[in-house]
Amino acid sequence: MAAPTPTDSQRHKLLGRLSLPERQYVADALRAETVGGVILLVAAIAALVWANTPGISDSYPAVRDFHIGPAALGLDLSIQHWAADGLLAVFFFVAGIELKRELVAGDLRDPKAAALPVIAALCGMVVPALVYTVVNQLGGGSLGGWAVPTATDIAFALAVLAVIGTSLPSALRAFLLTLAVVDDLFAIVIIAVFFTNEIDFPALGGAVAGLVLFWFLLRLNVRGWYVYVPLALVVWALMYNSGVHATIAGVAMGLMLRCTRREGEQHSPGEHIEHLVRPLSAGLAVPLFALFSAGVSLSDEAIAHVFTRPETLGVVLGLVVGKTLGIFGGTWLAARFTRAELNEDLAWPDVLAVASLAGIGFTVSLLIGELAFAGDAGLTEEVKAAVLIGSLIAAVVACVLLKLRDRKYRALTEAEERDDDLDGVPDVYEEHTAGYHLRMAKIYEEKAAEHRRRAEAAAGSDTDSGRPA
Template identity: 65%
Template sequence: MPAPHRRAEMFGRQPLRERRFVTDALRTETVGGVLLLVSAVAAVVLANSDAAGWYESVKHHEIGPSTLGLHIDVADWAKDGLLTVFFFVAGIELKRELVTGELRDRRTAALPVVAALCGMAVPALVYLAVNVLAGGSPAGWAIPTATDIAFALTVLAVIGSSLPSALRAFLLTLAVADDLFAILIIAVFFTSDINLAALGLSVAGLVLFRLLHRAGVHGWYIYVPLALVIWTLMHESGVHPTVAGVAMGLMLRVTVDPGERESPAERIEHLVRPVSAGLAVPAFAFFAAGVSVGGKSLAGVFGNPEPLGVFLGLFLGKMAGILGGSWLTARFTRANLSEELQWADVAAVSMLSGIGFTVSLLISELAFEDDPALAVQTKAAVLTGSLAAALVACVLLKWRDHIYRELSVEENLDEDMSGIPDIYEQDDPEYHRRMIALYEAKLAEHRKWLETYPGGHDTDDTRHDE
């Protein structure tokens, strides 16, 4: 009789190596999220102050070589150029998840993938429903589909410091899957007329990039110029140039060979992630988030179907899609929610995923490129929808964080001071030997104390030996 299939545990405890990687990523993204917030606030303040004229002139100042078709304004350089670094890191994260992370196992991958798909489909349907009923434009359907990982992880790190690490990993994995589908949306639906010659040369450059990497060729002086050529050709081809960043990230090796302390992808990501989180994304936010937030603008968010669809998609659609997708996965597949968690935790993270900032602002510009006024309105909707989702998520996370505070202490306990949490060593014989030695040392210290202080010999040693 065949053995019954074991149900996969959703949000279970991560392997120690994966947990440490996620912790490092969270730390960098948290700092980047703070910088992102500062940049966004600065942009909004400037756009609504007497310095608005200066801000707009800097934003639309054109620089770059005309012969290569790159004489574009500063805002486009931030959107098409610097943001490619962000998508390069996203490509590395996706490759790592597919090879060594949560997405390598089809059973565990089903949850974040289904949750991400539902978390993008439902907001898009909400947007389309609002605009079909009110006679608005369907062009902005993709705006509320994206989650901003830097902002979301920053809120989670500040408010939910005691939440289980597996829940944080779920948010990171969900955001990686979300980024993948957002990239596909940009590549398929927001690509202009294709220049096949430039696209073919760009693909040839990617092939060369992959061959050099597989051959073990090292040197930034080789790969950086090659990456710039690939990006330029992709930009000229009509495909959004951020796709080049994702493609190069996916080509890096994420496995560790004998004799290596870390994979090439990890080493490069450690170098590039601070540039992405500390420069590329904040710079893009500074030039993209500068919209008017006066009473007239806010009234436009709720008075016009396009921005209203964006707001409702982020605030309601994201939570409904991710929570519903997770529940359906648990209901109709061999997956159980970890016994340590409740569906209220999933609901809190689902609401947090309604923070759609970086990619949502990018798609706003792409969707309404021919209608700048409507692009500004949808950007305002992205800001207000993300803020509303963040505030509600903060309340939910604070409530759940209080419940998990004691669990967090237990999960990080390292009583034998080995540098590895005890919970990961419970099945290790060496761990038990260390613990016995530790307790024997404590017992010997206690006996010495009894011999030193008056009256110590009067104490019943038998009880302490036990």
Template identity: 70%
Template sequence: MAGSHRSRVQFPDVLPLPERQAVTCALRTETVGGLVLLAAALVALVWANSPWAGAYEHVRDFHFGVPSLGLDLSVGHWAAEGLLAVFFLVAGIELKRELVVGSLRAPAMAALPVVAAVCGMAVPAGVYLLATSVGGGGTGGWAVPMATDIAFALAILAVISTHLPATLRAFLLTLAVVDDLGAILIIAVFYTAGINVLPLCGALAGLALFSLLQRLRVTGWWWYAPLGVVIWVLTYNGGVHATVAGVAMGLLLRTVRDEGEQASPAERTGHLLHPLSAGIAVPLFALFAAGVSVSPDALGEVFTSPEPLGVVLGLVVGKTLGIFAGAYLAARFTHARLNPDLAWADVFGLAALAGIGFTVALLLGELAFPDAALGEHVKAAVLIGSLAASLLAALLLRRRNRLYRSLHEEET
């Protein structure tokens, strides 16, 4: 028994100094970005429910672009297809890093966050399908409550926490990376409207050239920036959601440093684009996606229509139960075990915090419900579910924070 205990791998494990620095840097950026994201969402809600709501809709629906390239898009569409491609490019870089040198590089270390994240996607989808089947609604929005908004979640955690273990933040970050991968796969597989083979083949050829440039150690943004734009345009015209192009390029960037190299291409690109993603791209998307009516009638629809109600229940109930049950099952039946610095009560609070869907949930809502009226109700459900999840997590984690603070005071 003692031998099997020693062979188990704890998660989150103690990382080497460079990895701890990378995690800390990412957490700081995401926390600040989450506060900017919150501000953008509040501006959108106030603007869309003010006497100037007509101006909001006019700006959001204003079209511009290059029609000859198939890019005559609205401002809101540009934000969803274009700006979020930067966000998913950064997500692809972080996913590659975790898979190559981070917490997901070894199967035993990856077991706990992967199982927790998968359950945290499957259970909300199941809750949504149950709610819509009982209420007689459609099943098309099953993916909406599956997403976690890491920036928003870390911003809430930063407001709550002064004494919670640092490993709790590392757990949340790794969980969100796996969650992002799930969202990427769902968008690519289930929300591809109609394939246009020729542009898509061009996009694949562009990605092959991108990979070749990486293998040949070609440096210089003047090679990659134009190529990235071409890949994005071809992906969009190929019928695949253009954010997938960002993820693909992020996964192709080299993560491991060559001898004598101060930073890998992935590190340099992530360092350059992370502030752009967290401070501009995602907040602008939220500005044009979160502007929904919060009138009593609109809010009533959230709790009386099966699809919006399924989203709320999926985010608040499904995410919490799914992530906690997944983590417990992984610790119980695999070689992974929870870091001794964490208690299961901490994991439960963290699971509730992961119910903040927001950015990717809003994007999935737009893709799943192109009908304007129902789409607006689903967006409102995402906002209400995310708010409820943040309040539940704040209640749970503040209690844990008080406990850790009292322990810290006793020790010092």
């Protein structure tokens, strides 16, 4: 017996129009991410120039490997480790707040709406891992780097969009943003589960106790950065010494913040803190991590190794092929086997373009590459080069696909932004309200009257000049 076909009222629109508050939030978040992505791009280019320029290239590893910090506290770390374990904790703190907001007030709050980015993100991580595994099984390489091509760098992806000037509709941008948030969540789980070796339980217990105190102070509405910042530093140091990756502390604290607004509040505490900390994350923490992680050799020999060594080839193919097929396939499966259909304003090539854009894996991919091959410095450098080359190829492919649909995107975006009644709210959000129709009727009446006045003036001018009207 055939399954019943759901009616239009039962079907859920994939990549449908956002609500107005969600659209405004997405626009603000993407604007901040785009600026951060441009800074990140500049930092990555600076690292490559520094590491590959004769005369100054030797200073790059010297600075990167310079150790600083209190050894008595187990924190005598290199500059590179401070960037990866310390500064990236700020990045993951912001990611934790974003995830919390999505869970309580965003797309992930509604299970039907959450199904799409969750399925797409899961497929977009499983397929690249499978691609890497198959390549290395056939080539006799190490399987330890299977997680490297599973991450998406939202800031870098949006920087690419900013550079090529493509105007994506808000639904596609929101899909990319939500997809990256879910992607970050799974990347955090991968780091916590697969890259934690020996655990120091007293230190871990101290970190958990610090997190409980952090949560308790929040529930008591205790205010003041001078309370939370020292506590956060203690929790981070204990988490680092426990053997669990220190960025997990940042995520945990971000998830504890309240991201729902109470009566009389313009912003929730989570939104307020995210607004304060995001510039530090996007403008300092992530670019510095890129500066001390992306500086790899790009000689002809190094580039040749990327396409001949199974570990590095698996990373490139995982990012370029695995990510695209995984996300596109996951979205198609959601449309095929759930009560969902693609928004009629979009086509499957649009989903393919965004899926290829998600193949830009930079920040978290570099981090996982360092963790996966920590005992082999040479292979670590080659895997980083593979991440850079794979991300570049994915960006070029995405640019081509997006440009092919650019005219369609512009028409959709102009329709979204149109505000004929000049009330500050796009007309598409008011077209079903009585007030909107009254305002539009008045506008059309005024335009018609203006047209009649111009026609009468033109007729009078023709009569005065002796020409027949």
